[in-house]
Amino acid sequence: SQQGEEDPQALSIQEGENATMNCSYKTSINNLQWYRQNSGRGLVHLILIRSNEREKHSGRLRVTLDTSKKSSSLLITASRAADTASYFCATDGGTSYGKLTFGQGTILTVHP
Amino acid sequence: DVKVTQSSRYLVKRTGEKVFLECVQDMDHENMFWYRQDPGLGLRLIYFSYDVKMKEKGDIPEGYSVSREKKERFSLILESASTNQTSMYLCASSGLARVGQFFGPGTRLTVL
Numbered sequence: 001s002q003q004g005e006e007d008p009q010a011l012s013i014q015e016g017e018n019a020t021m022n023c024s025y026k027t028s029i030n031n032l033q034w035y036r037q038n039s040g041r042g043l044v045h046l047i048l049i050r051s052n053e054r055e056k057h058s059g060r061l062r063v064t065l066d067t068s069k070k071s072s073s074l075l076i077t078a079s080r081a082a083d084t085a086s087y088f089c090a091t092d093g094g095t096s097y098g099k100l101t102f103g104q105g106t107i108l109t110v111h112p
Numbered sequence: 113d114v115k116v117t118q119s120s121r122y123l124v125k126r127t128g129e130k131v132f133l134e135c136v137q138d139m140d141h142e143n144m145f146w147y148r149q150d151p152g153l154g155l156r157l158i159y160f161s162y163d164v165k166m167k168e169k170g171d172i173p174e175g176y177s178v179s180r181e182k183k184e185r186f187s188l189i190l191e192s193a194s195t196n197q198t199s200m201y202l203c204a205s206s207g208l209a210r211v212g213q214f215f216g217p218g219t220r221l222t223v224l
Contacts, residue, residue, distance in 0.1 A: 030210070031210070033212055035215075040200075040218070040220070041217055041218065042116075042202055042204075042215035042216050042217045042218050043155075043202065043204075043213075043215040044215070045212035045213065045214065048211060048212055088154070088155070092210060097142075097143045097160065097162040097168075097206075098143050098206045098210045098213070099145075099157065099160060099170075100157075100213060101157075102147075102154050102155040103154060104152070104153070104154035105154060
């Protein structure tokens with residue numbers, strides 16, 4: 001079952017702008033992760049935020065987590081054309097062996 | 113550089129054929145996963161394995177089986193391929209630390 005719902009489904013911006021993607025989920029989590037997928041390729045892990053954390057940074061990425069609202073956001077600052085990809089959130093419910101439930105993803109297009 | 117490899121990038125099979133998709137990881141990970149990815153449906157978990165010879169069903173196991181005879185290798189088997197199994201198949205692995213999954217490049221399977 002798909003727990004994560006991502007918003008927007010598609011986002012189109014100009015290079016240099018910031019991109020914000022949102023993810024909502026339904027059940028309690030151990031951690032929430034964000035992945036990137038370039039067209040026709042496998043997913044690449046970007047960042048993980050644990051349930052007791054509220055914000056995390058990695059380079060141009062900023063992730064927030066609000067467990068009371070069961071939502072997370074991914075902010076990419078100063079976007080580049082190379083950031084064009086699909087972005088997925090995935091929740092780890094803390095049960096079996098690191099099993100993840102993925103959202104349906106946001107397609108980000110960054111125009112040069 | 114850590115790696116998850118999949119035996120084929122593209123595969124075309126006929127309805128009724130038995131299909132083997134192979135996945136190998138070089139990170140000594142305990143957990144391995146098979147997903148399929150379809151437009152509008154995101155990633156859905158087919159099966160996963162947490163140890164050699166151990167397996168558990170994911171969300172959509174029907175029509176599939178798996179084999180894990182060695183720690184580094186996890187095979188997905190389509191006993192009798194059908195056209196509705198045309199999809200992108202992604203393999204992933206993760207360790208005990210639950211810091212994210214590493215994905216292979218994917219196999220795009222077409223069943224005619």
